[in-house]
Amino acid sequence: MSFNFSYLLDSFEFALKYLPVTVKLAFIPFTLSLIFGTIIAMIRFFRVPVISRFFDLFIPFYTGIPVMVELLIYHLIYLTMMTPFENGSMMVVYFTFTMGRSCATSETIRGAFSAIPKGQYEACYACGLTFLQTLRRIIIPQVIPVALPNLTNSMVGAIKNTSIVIVLGINDVLNGALIPCNDTYSFLEGYVAAAIIYWIFGAVMEFIFHKAEKALSKNRNGGKKK
Numbered sequence: 001m002s003f004n005f006s007y008l009l010d011s012f013e014f015a016l017k018y019l020p021v022t023v024k025l026a027f028i029p030f031t032l033s034l035i036f037g038t039i040i041a042m043i044r045f046f047r048v049p050v051i052s053r054f055f056d057l058f059i060p061f062y063t064g065i066p067v068m069v070e071l072l073i074y075h076l077i078y079l080t081m082m083t084p085f086e087n088g089s090m091m092v093v094y095f096t097f098t099m100g101r102s103c104a105t106s107e108t109i110r111g112a113f114s115a116i117p118k119g120q121y122e123a124c125y126a127c128g129l130t131f132l133q134t135l136r137r138i139i140i141p142q143v144i145p146v147a148l149p150n151l152t153n154s155m156v157g158a159i160k161n162t163s164i165v166i167v168l169g170i171n172d173v174l175n176g177a178l179i180p181c182n183d184t185y186s187f188l189e190g191y192v193a194a195a196i197i198y199w200i201f202g203a204v205m206e207f208i209f210h211k212a213e214k215a216l217s218k219n220r221n222g223g224k225k226k
Contacts, residue, residue, distance in 0.1 A: 003188060003189065003192075004184075004189060005189075007180065007181070007189035008189040008192060008193055010189075011177040011178070011179075011180050011181065011189050011190040011193035011194070012177070012193040012197070014177060015173045015177035015190075015194055016176075016197070017176055018171050018173055018175065021170070021172045022159070022172045022173045023201075025093060025097065025172060028098075029094055029097035029098040029101055030101060032094075032098045032102070033097075033098055033101035033102040033104075033105045034151075036098070036105075037103070037104070037106040037108070037109055038105070038106070038109050040059070040102060040106035041107070041109035041110040042109075042113070044106070044110055045110050045113045058103075059106065059107065062100070062103050063100070063103050063104065067096065067097070068164050070096050070100060071092070071093065071167070072167065074095060074096050078091075089168050089169075089170060092168075093165050093168065097161070101158060105154060108154065109147055111146075111147070111150075112144075112146040113139070113143055115143075115146050116143065120139065124137075124138050145213065148209065148212065148216065149213060152205075152213065155205050155206075156202045156205060156206055159198060159201055159202050160198060173194050173197050174191075177190040177191070177193045178190040178191075178194075
């Protein structure tokens, strides 16, 4: 099997046209999952009656289902039980990714909360701080640096997982890279072009998150380097 660099450049060019779609598929669910995941984590960590018990059962169950299976199930529900509308498949993808990542993010955030000594809560209450003031001023600023390494891995994983939308025919980086291949019947170049873009995108995000992690860790340690 020969490798044609001209075909690679064509696939690379087409893939870049659909990079904004992949960016949205990665960032929108990831951002929403930070919000919902944090809420779920706090509900479970502070043992909110009834609701925490529900999430104790739901999270392990839901995270055990492959994302591909979830996507196909929700898409079939959308096609059979709803009137199809413009960008309906994209909405299904956003919902699927947000659900799965919210469950994973909630575990990351809950672990970060558990890393904070409970004595800090008692000290804050003794100083007259309310529960919300304790969270905002003392606890959450410590939770973020602890959770950030795992959130970095989650972000990189979110970027790579966007490629599964090819099963719904959504034109993202992977599907875009394969468009020229339909004429050349040489798909290797298309897959390689998509792989390069995913790798670069993931490496850039990992670099940004790593810089943020170092900055937050430095502030947490009073400006002292480890």
